[in-house]
Amino acid sequence: MTNAADRRQALLAEYENIKSRQLNLDLTRGKPATAQLDLSNALDGILNGDYRCADGTDARNYGGGLGIPEARQFAADYLETHPSQVMVGGNSSLQIMYQYVANAMLNGLQGAESAWQNEAKGSERIKFLCPAPGYDRHFSICEALNIEMIPVRMNEQGPNMDEVEQLLSQDPLIKGIWCVPKYANPNGVVYADEVVDRFARLGTIAGANFRIMWDNAYAEHHLSDEPPQLANLLELSDKYGTLDNAIVIGSTSKITFAGAGMAFVASSEANIKQFAEYLGISTIGPDKVNQLRHVRFLKDMTGLRALMQEHRKILQPKFELVLKHLREGLSGKTINNKALGSWTEPAGGYFILFDTQPGLAGRVVELCAAAGVKLTPAGSTWPYKKDPANTNIRLAPSFPSLKEIDEAMQVFVLCVELATLEASES
Numbered sequence: 486m487t488n489a490a491d492r493r494q495a496l497l498a499e500y501e502n503i504k505s506r507q508l509n510l511d512l513t514r515g516k517p518a519t520a521q522l523d524l525s526n527a528l529d530g531i532l533n534g535d536y537r538c539a540d541g542t543d544a545r546n547y548g549g550g551l552g553i554p555e556a557r558q559f560a561a562d563y564l565e566t567h568p569s570q571v572m573v574g575g576n577s578s579l580q581i582m583y584q585y586v587a588n589a590m591l592n593g594l595q596g597a598e599s600a601w602q603n604e605a606k607g608s609e610r611i612k613f614l615c616p617a618p619g620y621d622r623h624f625s626i627c628e629a630l631n632i633e634m635i636p637v638r639m640n641e642q643g644p645n646m647d648e649v650e651q652l653l654s655q656d657p658l659i660k661g662i663w664c665v666p667k668y669a670n671p672n673g674v675v676y677a678d679e680v681v682d683r684f685a686r687l688g689t690i691a692g693a694n695f696r697i698m699w700d701n702a703y704a705e706h707h708l709s710d711e712p713p714q715l716a717n718l719l720e721l722s723d724k725y726g727t728l729d730n731a732i733v734i735g736s737t738s739k740i741t742f743a744g745a746g747m748a749f750v751a752s753s754e755a756n757i758k759q760f761a762e763y764l765g766i767s768t769i770g771p772d773k774v775n776q777l778r779h780v781r782f783l784k785d786m787t788g789l790r791a792l793m794q795e796h797r798k799i800l801q802p803k804f805e806l807v808l809k810h811l812r813e814g815l816s817g818k819t820i821n822n823k824a825l826g827s828w829t830e831p832a833g834g835y836f837i838l839f840d841t842q843p844g845l846a847g848r849v850v851e852l853c854a855a856a857g858v859k860l861t862p863a864g865s866t867w868p869y870k871k872d873p874a875n876t877n878i879r880l881a882p883s884f885p886s887l888k889e890i891d892e893a894m895q896v897f898v899l900c901v902e903l904a905t906l907e908a909s910e911s
């Protein structure tokens with residue numbers, strides 16, 4: 486037997502042994518652990534009977550489509566803009582994004598004639614650029630609204646802007662682009678200043694009806710002492726006269742309660758007014774009581790950053806444990822002179838991205854599943870769930886305990902090696 490065959494036999498024996506333990510572990514969910522949610526339990530009851538907002542309105546009543554003044558101020562500080570350019574909504578930024586794109590598609594951003602759907606004739610479809618790998622739920626919004634997705638290559642500085650600019654200059658049916666500009670889901674990239682500057686100028690190529698969906702979900706979710714700075718898209722867009730093209734979104738879902746946080750969006754005042762009017766058809770106002778609770782609890786950016794330090798204390802050991810397993814199990818190992826994989830070491834956010842050798846991500850996920858370790862399905866970080874190289878696997882360490890991560894990562898590392906050996910022998 487060759488060394489590789491010996492090694493494979495040994496790994497298979499270990500694999501069968503793990504299978505017999507009937508593990509039930511899950512590395513799929515990018516959601517906060519219970520201990521993180523507990524950090525915000527003081528939200529409950531914080532109003533203590535005082536429902537008056539800063540401007541005297543009663544948060545319990547109808548109205549306030551743009552959000553209460555103190556929540557708009559808070560969100561403006563978070564998104565680094567002016568309160569007049571901010572709308573604070575309900576609990577979900579994803580819902581804001583869906584509603585914004587649906588509004589543009591069906592209703593029009595500058596009057597009914599501007600509805601995106603009017604621009605697609607016959608069998609044509611409206612299109613979005615999708616830097617990939619990216620956030621699967623952005624892609625689901627496109628699918629739900631019959632918007633064609635065009636993947637764009639990501640590199641370490643952000644999306645490939647030559648490709649973005651070229652595609653936009655060629656195709657007027659491209660109406661938007663999805664971005665997670667800081668600690669991107671799933672590869673942890675922080676867009677470089679030059680990339681953000683080029684984003685701010687895209688409106689000059691793509692026109693008034695184009696939107697950059699700038700989902701800054703992880704703006705304050707640091708895992709390092711000296712967090713990288715993201716350039717301010719709104720400020721730059723203002724400078725280039727393209728503020729209408731920029732839609733900047735955020736929420737406290739991974740700051741306070743994931744299912745009961747506060748979501749917000751910023752753009753030009755005209756855009757925000759138009760969007761609030763559109764939402765006003767479906768609701769007589771957002772949950773202002775929750776907005777008031779959030780501002781009383783978090784207070785300001787100093788309060789928020791102190792809370793994020795507590796999150797970091799819980800999250801960092803989990804990320805480090807995943808990385809320890811990857812380093813100890815895979816660093817320096819080769820099969821057919823090729824590394825068994827590569828991975829990101831993010832400075833923030835919620836994910837680690839692992840790349841297998843080409844063609845093997847699906848097999849690794851399958852082997853892990855059979856051994857009781859659930860991973861996000863291979864391909865799900867790509868439009869139409871198609872990772873052309875079949876290499877990306879998204880690891881989400883936030884929810885499981887350290888013990889569960891420890892067990893799951895032993896299985897993961899073993900499955901990576903097993904799948905790579907299998908492929909090298911076939």
Ligand code: PLP
Pocket residue numbers: 515576577578579580620665670700702735736737738743748
């Ligand atoms: N945007 C990104 C990039 C995310 O990763 C997530 C959740 O994982 C969300 C948005 C969802 O945010 P929300 O809970 O505010 O809808």
